[in-house]
Amino acid sequence: MRSVNLINRPIHEVLEYIRGSPELLIEYLYRLYERIERYEKILRGFITIRPSEEVIREAVEANREGKALAGIPIAVKDNISTAGLRTTCGSAILKDYIPPYDATVVERLKRAGSVVIGKTNMDEFAMGSTTETSFFGPSRNPWDLSRVPGGSSGGSAVAVSAYLSPASLGSDTGGSVRNPAAYTATFGYKPTYGVLSRYGLIAYASSLDQIGLITRDSVDAALLLEYIVGEDPMDPTSLDLKVSGFYRIALNMGEKTDFPNASLIAIKEMWEGVEEDIYKVVMSAIDKLVSSGFSYDEVSVPEIRYALPAYYVLAFAEASSNLARYGIPIYGLKEDPMNLPWDEYYSKVRSMGFGREVKRRIMLGSYILSAGYYEQYYLKALKVRRVLRDKLLPFLRRGYIVSPTMPVKPPRLGEAIEDPIKLYAMDIETVVPNLIGSPAISVVAGFTGSLPVGLQIIGPPMGDKDLILIGRAAEIIVGYYNMSPQI
Amino acid sequence: MDITIERLERLAMLRLGGDERNALAKDIAEILDFFRQLDEVELENVEPLFHVIEKGATVREDMTRPGISREWVEGSAYRVVDGYIVGPRTIVGEERESHQ
Numbered sequence: 011m012r013s014v015n016l017i018n019r020p021i022h023e024v025l026e027y028i029r030g031s032p033e034l035l036i037e038y039l040y041r042l043y044e045r046i047e048r049y050e051k052i053l054r055g056f057i058t059i060r061p062s063e064e065v066i067r068e069a070v071e072a073n074r075e076g077k078a079l080a081g082i083p084i085a086v087k088d089n090i091s092t093a094g095l096r097t098t099c100g101s102a103i104l105k106d107y108i109p110p111y112d113a114t115v116v117e118r119l120k121r122a123g124s125v126v127i128g129k130t131n132m133d134e135f136a137m138g139s140t141t142e143t144s145f146f147g148p149s150r151n152p153w154d155l156s157r158v159p160g161g162s163s164g165g166s167a168v169a170v171s172a173y174l175s176p177a178s179l180g181s182d183t184g185g186s187v188r189n190p191a192a193y194t195a196t197f198g199y200k201p202t203y204g205v206l207s208r209y210g211l212i213a214y215a216s217s218l219d220q221i222g223l224i225t226r227d228s229v230d231a232a233l234l235l236e237y238i239v240g241e242d243p244m245d246p247t248s249l250d251l252k253v254s255g256f257y258r259i260a261l262n263m264g265e266k267t268d269f270p271n272a273s274l275i276a277i278k279e280m281w282e283g284v285e286e287d288i289y290k291v292v293m294s295a296i297d298k299l300v301s302s303g304f305s306y307d308e309v310s311v312p313e314i315r316y317a318l319p320a321y322y323v324l325a326f327a328e329a330s331s332n333l334a335r336y337g338i339p340i341y342g343l344k345e346d347p348m349n350l351p352w353d354e355y356y357s358k359v360r361s362m363g364f365g366r367e368v369k370r371r372i373m374l375g376s377y378i379l380s381a382g383y384y385e386q387y388y389l390k391a392l393k394v395r396r397v398l399r400d401k402l403l404p405f406l407r408r409g410y411i412v413s414p415t416m417p418v419k420p421p422r423l424g425e426a427i428e429d430p431i432k433l434y435a436m437d438i439e440t441v442v443p444n445l446i447g448s449p450a451i452s453v454v455a456g457f458t459g460s461l462p463v464g465l466q467i468i469g470p471p472m473g474d475k476d477l478i479l480i481g482r483a484a485e486i487i488v489g490y491y492n493m494s495p496q497i
Numbered sequence: 498m499d500i501t502i503e504r505l506e507r508l509a510m511l512r513l514g515g516d517e518r519n520a521l522a523k524d525i526a527e528i529l530d531f532f533r534q535l536d537e538v539e540l541e542n543v544e545p546l547f548h549v550i551e552k553g554a555t556v557r558e559d560m561t562r563p564g565i566s567r568e569w570v571e572g573s574a575y576r577v578v579d580g581y582i583v584g585p586r587t588i589v590g591e592e593r594e595s596h597q
Contacts, residue, residue: 110569204550217548243557247550319534330509337510339575340582347576347585355585357512369511370524376508377500377525378532390535392545397538399546430524431531447549471549 020226032070054149055168059128069125077123085175088129091210100132100144103343103363113210122237131165136214139436142427143367152495157420160190167194178224185440187222188452192415192464195493199223199231202471203447204249207242215328218444227491228481232260269483273409274306279314280413291463292414295455295488302487321441323391330375399446406470413439415452415464449474451481454490
């Protein structure tokens with residue numbers, strides 16, 4: 011039997027080999043588990059890893075049944091519900107919670123023949139930009155072990171960049187898929203709000219949350235998308251994006267293809283506060299795109315400066331409401347309800363179970379929504395949201411908004427976490443598409459030293475397919491995709 | 498900040514320890530300052546944007562489908578008596594006020 015090392019290959023290549031070849035699939039999975047065994051204790055990308063015997067058995071079955079994804083494993087961020095498999099949201103309050111159902115996106119992947127290999131580490135309840143607020147401890151960036159992998163989907167990015175899994179599901183509320191993708195030289199995609207069902211995604215901020223993909227390249231994102239899109243009766247905010255045939259176009263795009271003559275638009279205010287070396291790497295990537303036929307111009311939208319406070323007002327407010335459910339003696343952390351009156355009971359359990367960042371956000375969120383302050387903060391933020399949308403949609407109708415994904419290099423562990431405003435300022439580029447509901451991707455722009463730098467590209471609502479194709483063009487022209495760090 | 502930490506705790510159903518409280522009070526004051534930037538924007542005739550998608554309210558077919566089983570709930574709850582999930586008591590006595 012021939013032996014092929016499929017580690018470091020994107021899914022679209024792995025599938026060529028393993029379809030109809032369960033032996034090659036088994037060898038591939040063994041190699042993955044070997045890597046997990048070797049690197050996980052340093053990287054800590056996972057919170058829960060499924061036993062190899064189970065995963066291999068399910069994968070081989072899917073392969074033998076001729077399913078489209080043929081047993082390909084996928085890592086799932088730990089705020090996405092997986093039936094029978096612990097789902098913690100990176101929090102003590104859910105550290106033993108086992109969901110009784112699969113999220114729709116997980117169910118669709120399983121139906122297509124993929125197998126969940128494990129649940130990845132994340133900032134607690136997706137609240138953070140570095141994966142340092144996880145109750146289970148931080149993950150490390152495979153490109154520099156002294157630094158964070160980004161967040162909140164840090165574990166998902168670690169798994170893909172260190173090739174512990176060929177792809178991951180993440181979630182993105184203010185950048186939580188694109189941020190770690192940028193910091194780990196992987197491809198990150200946040201869909202148009204509504205394109206992926208949120209049923210089973212444990213809510214942080216419901217008007218901003220989306221499940222996203224972290225993959226080795228944009229072609230893999232196009233491939234997986236085919237199986238997971240579609241309106242979902244269980245999520246009334248879900249939309250119907252048609253994607254058949256789109257993966258083929260992404261796959262066949264190559265050196266000889268005529269790249270779309272797309273317009274790239276930089277909003278001046280989005281580039282304020284970007285570190286010098288990041289700026290240089292991203293501009294050099296844009297220069298390569300321009301040399302290949304893309305056009306580029308700069309515009310000014312002063313209201314962009316208010317995107318960050320507007321985002322945080324809305325996110326905190328919605329989070330305080332969504333997290334009000336924790337503490338009940340039915341799931342998650344609980345105590346004997348006989349001992350305390352209701353307000354003391356809930357306060358005690360919640361205070362024990364939530365970390366500091368979560369408590370901060372819930373308290374501020376409650377304040378923002380309380381009588382007398384609702385107009386002052388929450389309503390204002392919603393108005394700023396409309397202003398931003400009205401200002402940005404015309405640009406998105408004629409081109410794509412580009413920026414660095416992150417304004418700073420990945421911080422060293424412990425560096426960013428102490429100062430909340432400094433932490434929040436990391437999101438300055440990524441919150442914009444969440445606020446207006448637009449799709450956005452992060453592709454590798456290059457490196458500063460050995461640290462990955464991401465280029466963010468934002469598209470118009472429902473323009474996900476063209477956006478991913480632009481991402482593919484960027485990957486080929488700029489020349490970085492399917493990158494692997496030396497660990 | 499013209500609201501007490503105690504009131505915030507009550508709104509959020511949280512109870513903080515002494516050190517936690519002091520640290521949080523400082524953070525919260527800083528963050529509220531950061532939010533006040535929103536006062537600089539001209540928002541006179543702007544409607545709030547609650548939803549980014551234009552999809553109207555949709556309903557799904559009124560069909561029964563498998564839900565969460567009684568066994569799962571009873572197995573997961575802390576205390577079950579005669580098929581009822583026991584919660585903490587809501588009537589707390591005349592000497593304590595729940596609302597200020």
